[in-house]
Amino acid sequence: MISFLFIVNRALSSSSNTAATLTGKKMSAAGPRPLVLCGPSGSGKSTLLKRLFADFPNTFGFSISHTTRKPRQGEEHAVHYYFVERPEMEAAIAGNEFIETAEFSGNLYGTSKAAVREIQAQGRVCILDIEQKGVEQIRRTDLNPILIFNNPPSIEELERRLRLRGSETEESLRKRLNAAQVELDYGLTEGNFHKIINNVDIDVAYQEFRDFVVKELTEQANQGVPVILN
Numbered sequence: 638m639i640s641f642l643f644i645v646n647r648a649l650s651s652s653s654n655t656a657a658t659l660t661g662k663k664m665s666a667a668g669p670r671p672l673v674l675c676g677p678s679g680s681g682k683s684t685l686l687k688r689l690f691a692d693f694p695n696t697f698g699f700s701i702s703h704t705t706r707k708p709r710q711g712e713e714h715a716v717h718y719y720f721v722e723r724p725e726m727e728a729a730i731a732g733n734e735f736i737e738t739a740e741f742s743g744n745l746y747g748t749s750k751a752a753v754r755e756i757q758a759q760g761r762v763c764i765l766d767i768e769q770k771g772v773e774q775i776r777r778t779d780l781n782p783i784l785i786f787n788n789p790p791s792i793e794e795l796e797r798r799l800r801l802r803g804s805e806t807e808e809s810l811r812k813r814l815n816a817a818q819v820e821l822d823y824g825l826t827e828g829n830f831h832k833i834i835n836n837v838d839i840d841v842a843y844q845e846f847r848d849f850v851v852k853e854l855t856e857q858a859n860q861g862v863p864v865i866l867n
């Protein structure tokens with residue numbers, strides 16, 4: 638693997654873009670642009686990301702989600718999740734602090750803008766595996782994400798991959814496949830994404846994905862954004 642390092646001249650900008658957040662921290666908005674990878678279930682997002690992290694172990698990071706569920710044994714606040722009370726999280730959602738939220742088994746979960754900024758402030762590219770609603774929401778923020786859509790060859794192929802993966806019940810499989818056409822329509826609409834990866838052969842798709850990401854990050858580094866690419 639070619640491994641190279643650009644660290645970069647401009648220090649994290651200090652004061653102008655800070656904001657108090659749900660986590661009670663002040664954060665800088667400077668740093669690499671977040672990278673959104675969107676695509677129907679089974680299209681191969683996790684597979685692409687796993688390869689990317691193996692090639693560049695220091696470049697990327699995942700934001701820490703918020704949840705209203707109680708911590709399980711061994712789980713730490715601000716490590717596994719930001720554990721918060723429901724009224725606090727509801728107020729933050731109403732205040733437009735979240736990119737994406739969902740409710741499972743009576744608990745709220747979500748990705749806050751501040752959590753994404755925290756990864757940026759570390760000089761890492763925050764990876765977001767989000768759905769259409771989240772993409773629409775993040776587009777309305779100042780996070781300026783790179784938006785990539787992972788396009789599978791067909792819904793039949795999605796079904797085949799998901800069955801092979803063996804992760805789904807018949808019901809959850811149906812749900813995923815039913816959602817897929819809407820996601821494909823959104824993903825393939827001109828202007829919604831910066832890059833569409835046609836994920837047919839995984840090796841070809843990964844090369845295209847990797848090349849695009851490296852090109853984008855190199856451009857940012859050349860503009861003085863602190864990007865670690867190695």
Ligand SMILES: Nc1ncnc2c1ncn2[C@@H]1O[C@H](COP(=O)(O)OP(=O)(O)OP(=O)(O)O)[C@@H](O)[C@H]1O
Nearest residue numbers: 677678679680681682683684798802836837838839
């Ligand atoms: N291009 C490909 N060709 C054949 N199989 C693939 C390809 N990409 C991924 N797969 C396989 O398809 C299955 C689904 O891939 P993966 O779990 O990466 O999808 P995903 O988009 O992350 O799904 P989800 O959104 O449900 O997490 C996996 O078993 C993976 O090994």
